[in-house]
Amino acid sequence: MFYPVQKFADFVVFKLLNIRQGTKLASALNFFIFDTIKIFILLFIIVFVITFIRSYFSPEKTRSMLARSKGKTFLTHILAALFGIVTPFCSCSAVPLFIGFVEAGIPLGVTFSYLIAAPMVNEVALGLLYANFGLKIALIYIISGEIIAIISGIIIGKLGLEKYVEDYVFRIKVGNVQEFEEKKTMKMRLKETLNFTLELIKKVWVYVVVGIGIGAWMHGYIPAGALASLAGRHNPFAVFIATLIGIPLYSNAAGIIPLVSEFRRLGVSMGTSLAFMMSVTALSLPEMILLRRVLKPKLLAVFVAIVGSGIILTGYLFNIILG
Amino acid sequence: MIVKILGGGCANCKKLMENAKKAAEELGISAQFEEVKDYEKILGYGVMRTPALVVNEKVMFSGRVAGVEEIKKILKKENA
Numbered sequence: 005m006f007y008p009v010q011k012f013a014d015f016v017v018f019k020l021l022n023i024r025q026g027t028k029l030a031s032a033l034n035f036f037i038f039d040t041i042k043i044f045i046l047l048f049i050i051v052f053v054i055t056f057i058r059s060y061f062s063p064e065k066t067r068s069m070l071a072r073s074k075g076k077t078f079l080t081h082i083l084a085a086l087f088g089i090v091t092p093f094c095s096c097s098a099v100p101l102f103i104g105f106v107e108a109g110i111p112l113g114v115t116f117s118y119l120i121a122a123p124m125v126n127e128v129a130l131g132l133l134y135a136n137f138g139l140k141i142a143l144i145y146i147i148s149g150e151i152i153a154i155i156s157g158i159i160i161g162k163l164g165l166e167k168y169v170e171d172y173v174f175r176i177k178v179g180n181v182q183e184f185e186e187k188k189t190m191k192m193r194l195k196e197t198l199n200f201t202l203e204l205i206k207k208v209w210v211y212v213v214v215g216i217g218i219g220a221w222m223h224g225y226i227p228a229g230a231l232a233s234l235a236g237r238h239n240p241f242a243v244f245i246a247t248l249i250g251i252p253l254y255s256n257a258a259g260i261i262p263l264v265s266e267f268r269r270l271g272v273s274m275g276t277s278l279a280f281m282m283s284v285t286a287l288s289l290p291e292m293i294l295l296r297r298v299l300k301p302k303l304l305a306v307f308v309a310i311v312g313s314g315i316i317l318t319g320y321l322f323n324i325i326l327g
Numbered sequence: 328m329i330v331k332i333l334g335g336g337c338a339n340c341k342k343l344m345e346n347a348k349k350a351a352e353e354l355g356i357s358a359q360f361e362e363v364k365d366y367e368k369i370l371g372y373g374v375m376r377t378p379a380l381v382v383n384e385k386v387m388f389s390g391r392v393a394g395v396e397e398i399k400k401i402l403k404k405e406n407a
Contacts, residue, residue, distance in 0.1 A: 062376075062390075063375055063376055063390075064375060064376075067375070096334065096335045096336075096337035096339065096340070096377055097375065097376045097377050097390065099335065099366055100335075100366055100369055100370055100374065100375045100376070100377060101375050101376070103366060103370055103375075104370060104375040107370075172367075176366070176367050176370055176371075177370075177371065178370045178371070178373060178375075179370065179371045179372050179373035179374075180373045181373040181375065199394075294335070297366070
C-alpha cells in the first residue's frame with residue numbers, strides 16, 4: 005500500500021536533494037519522509053472512519069439507553085464502556101455529562117465506566133498506534149482500555165461513594181434533553197466528518213511531526229538498548245514510574261506515540277510504553293480540575309487511584325505477554 | 328435577538344462565540360451576546376455537551392463548533 009510513498013521518498017532524497025544512497029543522512033531523511041507521509045495517511049483514514057461512526061451516536065441517546073436498562077448489572081457497565089468509545093465529546097463536557105447521567109438515575113459506577121472509557125480510547129492514539137505498531141497493538145490498546153473502564157466502574161459502584169459527589173449535583177434539574185440533531189443527509193454527514201477530521205489533524209500535526217523528529221534524532225544519536233536497564237521488562241518499577249510520569253502530561257499523546265517506537269528500540273518494554281501512553285491520555289490534570297467541581301476530593305482520589313492501578317496492571321500484563 | 332453560548336469557557340466555547348459574533352456582524356443583525364458558564368443553567372436547557380448555541384432561548388445545537396456560514400443561516404431564520 006505504501007510502495008508509492010517509498011518511491012516518493014526515494015525520489016526526494018536521491019534525485020531532488022541528490023544525497024548519495026547509503027549515507028546516514030540519506031537513510032535518516034528517507035525514513036523521516038516515508039514515515040511522516042505514512043503516519044498522516046493512516047491517521048487521516050482512522051480518524052475519518054471513527055468520526056463517521058460517531059456521527060450516529062450521541063451522549064443524549066446513550067443516557068436514555070443506560071437510564072432505561074436499570075440496575076448495576078455487569079452488562080450495563082459493558083454497554084457504558086462501549087458507548088464511551090463511540091460517543092464524541094470534548095473533555096470540557098465531562099461535568100455536564102456527569103450531572104446529566106447522575107440526574108437520570110444512572111448509577112455512579114456505570115457513569116464512571118462511561119466517563120473513563122471516553123478519554124481512554126482516543127482516536128488519535130488509536131490511529132498512531134496502528135500506523136506505528138500494527139493491528140495487534142492497536143486492538144490491545146482498545147481492549148485493555150475497555151476492561152479498565154468496566155472494572156473501575158464496577159469497583160466505584162460497589163464502594164457506594166455517592167456521598168462524595170458534591171451535593172448540588174443532586175439538586176440540579178435537567179431541562180428537557182432533546183436530540184438536537186437535525187435530519188442529516190449522507191452528504192452532510194460526510195462533509196461534517198471531513199471537516200472535523202481536518203480540524204483535528206490541523207490541531208495535532210505539529211506534535212506528530214515534532215515527535216517523529218525527536219525520534220529521528222534519537223535514532224541517530226542514542227545507541228539501541230540505552231534504556232534497557234532503566235525501563236526494560238526486568239525493572240519491576242518501570243511501569244509504575246512511567247504511569248506516574250504520564251499523569252501530569254496531557255494532550256501530547258500525538259507527540260508521544262511516534263516516540264514510542266524509539267523507546268522500544270532503546271529497550272523500553274511494550275507494556276511500559278503502553279502504560280505511559282494510557283496515563284497520558286486517560287488521566288489528565290485539566291480533566292481532574294474539571295471533575296473536582298462535581299466530585300469531592302476523596303472520590304476524585306479514588307477515581308485516580310483505581311484508573312491508575314488499572315493502567316499499571318495492564319502495563320505489567322503486557323510486559324508478560326509481549327515482552 | 329439574544330444569542331447565548333453555553334459552555335465552561337473552554338477553547339471551543341470561545342471559538343463558537345467568535346463565529347457567532349462574526350455571523351451577526353456580517354448579516355448586520357444587532358444581537359445581544361451572553362456567555363453561560365453556570366452548569367445549573369446549562370443543564371437547565373437540557374444541554375449535556377458543550378459548547379451549545381441558544382438563540383432567543385431556543386437551543387440550536389450542542390457539542391460542536393459551527394462555522395460562520397452555518398450560524399448565519401440559523402440567525403437569518405430566527406430573525407425573520
